[in-house]
Amino acid sequence: MTFLKFEVCVVRRFQAFVFFTAGLLLVAFAILGVGPNQVERPPQPFFQDFFSGTVLVQGSPPPEGTLLVACIDGCDTGFESVPYALKADGTFAQLEVNPDDETLVGRPITFYLVNEFGRTRAVETRPYIGVFNFYVQDLTFVEPMPVPPPTPTPTPTPRPTPTLKPIPTLKPIPTPRPTPTPRPTPTASLPIAGDPALARLPKIALMAGAAAVVLGAGLLFASRRQEA
DSSP states (O other), X not given: OHHHHHXXXXXXXXXXXXXXXXXXXXXXXXXXXXXTTOOOOOOSSOOOEEEEEEEXXXXXXXXXXXXXXXXXXXXXXXXXXXXXXXXXXXXXXXXEEOOSOGGGTTOEEEEEEEETTEEEEEEEEEEOOOSSOEEEOOEEEOSXXXXXXXXXXXXXXXXXXXXXXXXXXXXXXXXXXXXXXXXXXXXXXXXXXXXXXXXXXXXHHHHHHHXXXXXXXXXXXXXXXXXX
């Protein structure tokens, strides 16, 4: 019986210790204000964060003077840091992130390389803490730096189709007039010896002479008769 009483006493003391400890923890949680629904926030007021590191673009450092910026909630609508000109080996030191909007605390920081043709984003991101601390953050860029768009090839102006000149209408070749065939000039032919016409010439001449004498005598006789 004595042993049982001792065992019950030990169990009760243990239970009392457990409840006492649990009560102390609950009181401590209540006093410190720690609860499951409380969101942890950095000390206020918030301050800037500083970043240093090395930049590699597709495995190589970018050209010296390339600008690096840090943005929160988008560079156009949120916060954008002052650009930092990278060194020849691609390193940067104390890139300052100092937004003036408290709601940006805890939001991710994105890093960009920028030039006159655009920007490219780093693979890495980092939350904005705002406790005036210095961080080492190397940055990797898988996309190349923006380049100017290619100059479009001008479209050649089509040459106007030459207007074909009308083929001139050929004038009909005049039909040559036929050359008149010259008439043969009649050749005077002399009587040929032995020609019957040549044999009749003396008779004709005699008859013509006789007729002329008779006619002349008649005319002479007539004229004298008129005078008488």
